[in-house]
Amino acid sequence: MVSVNNVPNIQNCRISMAQPLTNDTLNLIPKTDFDGPKLEFDFPSFTIGVAEYAEGPTGCTVFYFPEGAQVSVDVRGGSHGTLLTDERQWLNAIVLAGGSLMGLEAATGVTAELFAGTVYSTDWVDIPVVSGGIIFDYRPRENSIYPDKALGRAALRAARSGVFPLGRRGAGASASVGKGLGLEMREMGGQGGAFRQIGPTKIAVFTVVNSVGAIVDRSGKVIRGNLDPATGERLHYTEGLARTLKAAHESPPEGNTTLTVLVTNQRLDPERGSVWALRQIARMVHTSMARCIQPFHTLTDGDVLWAATTNEVDNPDLSEVVLGVIASEVAWDAVLSCVQE
Numbered sequence: 001m002v003s004v005n006n007v008p009n010i011q012n013c014r015i016s017m018a019q020p021l022t023n024d025t026l027n028l029i030p031k032t033d034f035d036g037p038k039l040e041f042d043f044p045s046f047t048i049g050v051a052e053y054a055e056g057p058t059g060c061t062v063f064y065f066p067e068g069a070q071v072s073v074d075v076r077g078g079s080h081g082t083l084l085t086d087e088r089q090w091l092n093a094i095v096l097a098g099g100s101l102m103g104l105e106a107a108t109g110v111t112a113e114l115f116a117g118t119v120y121s122t123d124w125v126d127i128p129v130v131s132g133g134i135i136f137d138y139r140p141r142e143n144s145i146y147p148d149k150a151l152g153r154a155a156l157r158a159a160r161s162g163v164f165p166l167g168r169r170g171a172g173a174s175a176s177v178g179k180g181l182g183l184e185m186r187e188m189g190g191q192g193g194a195f196r197q198i199g200p201t202k203i204a205v206f207t208v209v210n211s212v213g214a215i216v217d218r219s220g221k222v223i224r225g226n227l228d229p230a231t232g233e234r235l236h237y238t239e240g241l242a243r244t245l246k247a248a249h250e251s252p253p254e255g256n257t258t259l260t261v262l263v264t265n266q267r268l269d270p271e272r273g274s275v276w277a278l279r280q281i282a283r284m285v286h287t288s289m290a291r292c293i294q295p296f297h298t299l300t301d302g303d304v305l306w307a308a309t310t311n312e313v314d315n316p317d318l319s320e321v322v323l324g325v326i327a328s329e330v331a332w333d334a335v336l337s338c339v340q341e
Contacts, residue, residue, distance in 0.1 A: 021055065021143035028053045028145065030154035037166040037340055041195035043202050045265060045310045049159030050170035051151045058098035058137055060106040060147040061170035061191060061208065062155040063261055064114075068092055069308040072278035073131070074286045076296075077257060077303035083107050083132040085304065089275050093130045093156070094306050096171040096191075096208050096259045098137035099146025107132030109152025133304045135210040136255030137174035139183065147171075164193040164206060166337050171208045171259065177339070178214035178225015180252045180295060181240040187224050189215075192338030194330045200265075200313040203327050205285070205334040207260040212252045212301050213237065213293040215339055218332070222294075224339040237295055257302035258293060260286070260334075262327055265312040268320055274309050281324040282307035288328035292335045 019025045030051045045067065052059030071094075073085040081101045084091075095110050097103035107130050114128035138144075155170075168175070172191030179186040189209040196203045209215065214225030214237065222234040235243070262285055268277035286305040290296040297303050 022145055023148050026055060026145070028055060030151050032154055032158035034165045034169055039164040039166055039193040039195065039337065041162055041204060043195065043204055043263070043265070044161045045312060046263060047159035047161045048164050049155035049157070050165050051155035051158060052170060052173050053145050053147070053151060056098065056141060056143065056145040057173040058145055058147055059170040059173045060095055060097035060103065060151055060155050062110055062152065062159060063094040063206070063263070064156060064159050065092060065308070065310065067310065069310050070274045070278065071306055071308045072275055072282045074282035074305045074307070076286055077301035078299040079254065080257065080302035080304050081134045082304055084129065085131055088131055090129060091131050091308070092128045094261055095130060095132040095152060097132065097134050097147040098171055098174060100134055100136045100138065100255070102146040103134040104132050105149050106147035106152035106155070109149035110156050112149065113153040113156045131306065133259045135171060135175060135208060135257040135259060137210060139255065140174045140176050140188065166190070166192055167340065172210070172338060175208060175210035177209055177211050178227065179256065180212045180237050181226050181235065183253055184229055185226050187227050189224065190338040192334040192336065194333035194337060196326060196330050198318055198326065199315050201315045201318050201323065202265045203323065203330050204263045205260065205327060205331045207258060207331065207334045207338065209258050209293065209335055209338050210256055211258050211293050211296065212256045212298045213295045215335060216292050216294050217336060252298060252300050254300045256300055258289070260289070260305040260331065262305065262307045262331070263310070264323065265310045266315050266318065266323065267311045267313065268309060274311060277320045278307045278309060281320060281327060284324040285328045285331050289331055289335065292332045
């Protein structure tokens, strides 16, 4: 027979343990107004909402299409965490978030807020379709806070057109880059955006860079990541491999991802349809990003690109191939803008 005095008091044990810093133990207040660098652009057919929990810091970035958008999703990373990306052809919103898989809750918050906006209509055509993707942003911070349903709802309520905060904001609040040669050589990443207009065609690219790879500019210089703490020099990945056997024999750290959203207003390929053309443009642009993030699409990255069109204008002077080439350059600009020197 076991004495009652020998049975642990589970309740007291729990109380005596240090409370983790997470959503269930803190009263978190969403932040939706930001100072600092931002991209301003003219593309009124969709809105962007950004919200953060400063205690993380971590956050989410929401792209909302009031009239919906045709989409194609290109998944290239070996470790992606996504919601509603398979065979998607139409979306109401895209949500990018920190917090690893728990951060997908932010997408359910956006869905719930849109559902409320329909006065809770359960008609088939009124059900919101919201896709999402996450980054693993816990290594630079020592807490378990994640973007939750309340933060997703706050981001959507704050959404407006033509403004996108740059740097360590939203989903990129605790992003880091250049970890392939060891965590001690990483630097902070962030979210970036760029915009270009050719005639009536608008092209915007937004990205959250939390990559194994370092960021490389158009001259071939590493501008963020792979920072040698001993010399202050930023190294190319292959250069670093030649210097250290440790990096050559060890796998890159897990928990990395670059999430990208490409939006155009141009109707594409009238014969085969916009979705077919979007699929090829998504592959083209996503592949091109290996020029500015090196290495890219690794086993421990979760890289995803959403390509969307609002189908508003025709532009016979701009073919899908040329649009893809231009969008690839806009994507490089977007990556560079997330870590403005």
